[in-house]
Amino acid sequence: MDVPQGGVRAITIRAIVNNKRALLGTILVAAVLLFTLVGVFWTPYNPISFGGGKSFLSPSWLHPAGTDIYGRDIFSRIMAGGQTSLSIAGVAVAVAATMGSIIGVVSGFIGGIVDVIVSRVVDLMLAIPALVFALGIVALLGPSAQSVTVALSVVYMWQFARVIRSIVISVRNKTYVEASRGLGVSPIAIIVKDIFPSVVPILVVQITTALAWGILDEANLGFLGLGVQPPSPSWGSLLIEGREYLFDTPWLSLGAGTMVLITVLGVNLLGDGLRDIIDPRSAEK
Template structure:
């Protein structure tokens, strides 16, 4: 297929309305994460007891909590904190996991056996239970939460990278490079990593969604982000005693979690369609068929 007839990755992405929606949502979330401290109308810990449990209105768009604090401001800053934890922890898991997976899949032998047995042991524990164990050992806090989530998702990246590397290393272009005496680092950087990028990128998007959920779960249990720093999970926990009289205390933090997770999941689906050759071929064929005049379809 020539360059003139081949649909670009961006065109394929933008043709999917679900991907467009997820991209728009992520742009808004990224804007909030970068500017929350400036656009928040109130201080996150400004106590105003006389105005406690006020419903959403002009002065307080998302209402106020049991201490009179502005829920909208706290949701903005808590979203920023959740995104920070998710991005840093997934970046940690990405770097460590892909390194382990690529080395394991490329070298094979006893090194692959050792690495994969460690990964299997980590997979034997439920995600949240393993994160709880890490936090229990190191103590609650932002840094510990990042480390716990990063450790939990490292085996996932390792498995994805290893499987992709094992399929690429047997390709003819890799064998030719080896026969020519090309160094291992060059082969990894020039041939292996670019060809395993697609599944790793998709996994990154999905892992960001689950990292947000994991951070919210840890904070809900009191083991994640600690007060006075607001977190979405902690805000939902604090709202338990006021659900019947102040529904907004739980609904808006929960909605923020839902929108962020949904956006990353939808983006992952869109990236899979673009980066998976089979999915992309089907999309491009469907698009060409739709552009044909009615006479040519007969």
């Protein structure tokens, strides 16, 4: 078929294999997920208990990422920590993207007084520094993985809402939306079929950045004593634990940092590739 495909339907295994960025992104994301999944069930050493190993060992065959201040194997801690980091960041971003999309689409599409009120609320929420906002929510709910997830969802939501609202507004008055309205198409169908496809590319980009921030913000909250408590590992907390000794024993942070990097890179590439696949105009590659 020489006819290019577009839209969400165009996302097929074949399309991903044919798109270099999507393929590489998929491989990276799959590798990270597999690594984390294995970490849930098995790690080379116990990632939590102080097993009497030597502190500050540099990377070797026995300890690929070295050992930390208590002599725990960092590689095992990275494997075990992925679960916390990915689930918190992933769920928080998914919830934030969904809620933000709904708020943005409703506000932008309806317009008028609804839009004015919603926009002011969004501005207000964005005016509060993200970490302070999240701190407040976690303090309210009590420190736990769940409350960190809730806090990050609430904090990230407004950014999504604002970006998506602006796109909806730019698309709302396009002639093709008017044409659909003239045909008697229902507002819901107009949103789903005429407006949302234009939102998807930006949404994908926004999701990838938010995911990276999610991993780091989870660590920040943990560092401040809210969120996941030591000794349970997460990538963010590993990064922060190693910060004090960064000049003497850089490997303490290096492993977790690499994982964050690979994850963000993979999600970014995947997002980029998906955006290309979705947009029919870029389909004749």
